[in-house]
Amino acid sequence: xxxxxxxxxxxxxxxxxxxxxxxHSTISGNEYVYWYRQIHSQGPQYIIHGLKNNxxxxxxxxxxxxxxxxxxxxxxxxxxxxxxxxxxxxxxxxSARQLTFGSGTQLTVLP
Amino acid sequence: DADVTxxxxxxxxxxxxxxxxxxxxxxxxxxxxxxxxxxxxxxRLIYYSFDVKDINKGEISDGYSVxxxxxxxxxxxxxxxxxxxxxxxxxxxxxxxxxxxxxxFGPGTRLTVL
Numbered sequence: 636x637x638x639x640x641x642x643x644x645x646x647x648x649x650x651x652x653x654x655x656x657x658x659h660s661t662i663s664g665n666e667y668v669y670w671y672r673q674i675h676s677q678g679p680q681y682i683i684h685g686l687k688n689n690x691x692x693x694x695x696x697x698x699x700x701x702x703x704x705x706x707x708x709x710x711x712x713x714x715x716x717x718x719x720x721x722x723x724x725x726x727x728x729x730s731a732r733q734l735t736f737g738s739g740t741q742l743t744v745l746p
Numbered sequence: 747d748a749d750v751t752x753x754x755x756x757x758x759x760x761x762x763x764x765x766x767x768x769x770x771x772x773x774x775x776x777x778x779x780x781x782x783x784x785x786x787x788x789x790r791l792i793y794y795s796f797d798v799k800d801i802n803k804g805e806i807s808d809g810y811s812v813x814x815x816x817x818x819x820x821x822x823x824x825x826x827x828x829x830x831x832x833x834x835x836x837x838x839x840x841x842x843x844x845x846x847x848x849x850x851f852g853p854g855t856r857l858t859v860l
């Protein structure tokens with residue numbers, strides 16, 4: 636699985652959009668970008684994933700650059716409950732058996 | 747109701763005791779996993795199962811055993827608990843549908859071994 640780089644922490648005001656960046660410059664053509672989050676001591680939660688097109692679901696939007704070397708997770712209207720560690724993971728379908736979570740980005744949503 | 751449930755949610759036990767952590771899922775997924783998480787560290791895979799008859803060791807299986815009683819149930823046992831097995835334990839599931847690489851996690855079991 637390709638290596639990813641994320642800022643260690645970010646703050647965001649409640650109600651504003653939270654934009655979380657991820658660099659994955661060594662991504663291969665068949666590797667997807669996945670985002671998970673973990674609220675303190677809870678189970679990790681899947682958010683969204685994509686290959687090269689931008690994706691949107693009820694939780695977030697994922698913007699992947701044309702060269703696929705970086706991506707941004709967007710939480711359009713952050714709430715206090717979005718405070719969590721966000722993990723960007725790059726992996727090919729059916730690849731390594733376990734998910735490898737790096738250090739992620741601690742997002743703190745401020746009132 | 748949650749798709750992936752774990753019992754118990756919290757457990758305190760003593761060194762040498764046998765303990766079982768249980769995981770059930772209603773997602774209909776074939777693949778199930780057990781991870782542990784230690785403070786400040788990422789997830790580490792203990793065991794995984796692709797179906798009832800296919801069980802595999804992960805990177806840290808020593809001291810643990812598992813049982814896949816049915817497609818929906820995957821139990822983790824500590825035969826003789828030791829203090830360094832104190833951790834947060836997560837069960838996860840995944841569909842075997844091609845390209846469906848998303849894992850769904852349970853709420854976790856906080857285990858303390860005294």
